Amino acid sequence: MKASSSRRAVRMGDQIMREVAILLVEEAQDPRLNLVTLSGVRMNANLRIAEIFYTVSGDAEHRREVQAGLEKATGFLRSNVGKRLKLQFTPELRFTFDEFLEDVVYAKPDASR
Helix, strand or coil, X not given: CCECCCHHHHHHHHHHHHHHHHHHHHCCCCHHHCCXXXXXXXXXXXXXXXXXXXXXXXXXXXXXXXXXXHHHHHHHHHHHHHHHHCCCCCCEEEXXXXXXXXXXXXXXXCCCC
């Protein structure tokens, strides 16, 4: 996916992240989606795909359950985002676990210092 860094893509990504976060907190019924933190959204060049990065505490098995819950809720989230933002075309939502934040939090200190 070729990411876009245009101002429009950044604004749209921010709006999508805000609406998805609200939907997860207020309307999602799946218990697997509790305590999911959205960390960012990256839009592709033609604004047709929104890659949403998330973090969640727990082991790898819990992460797989959360990923399955997010994939199951994708249709619900996409339709509600489209209604709330009044978009002519609602981008496809793809959820990706944010490895970067995990690496920063659990990074081992440099022993050479």
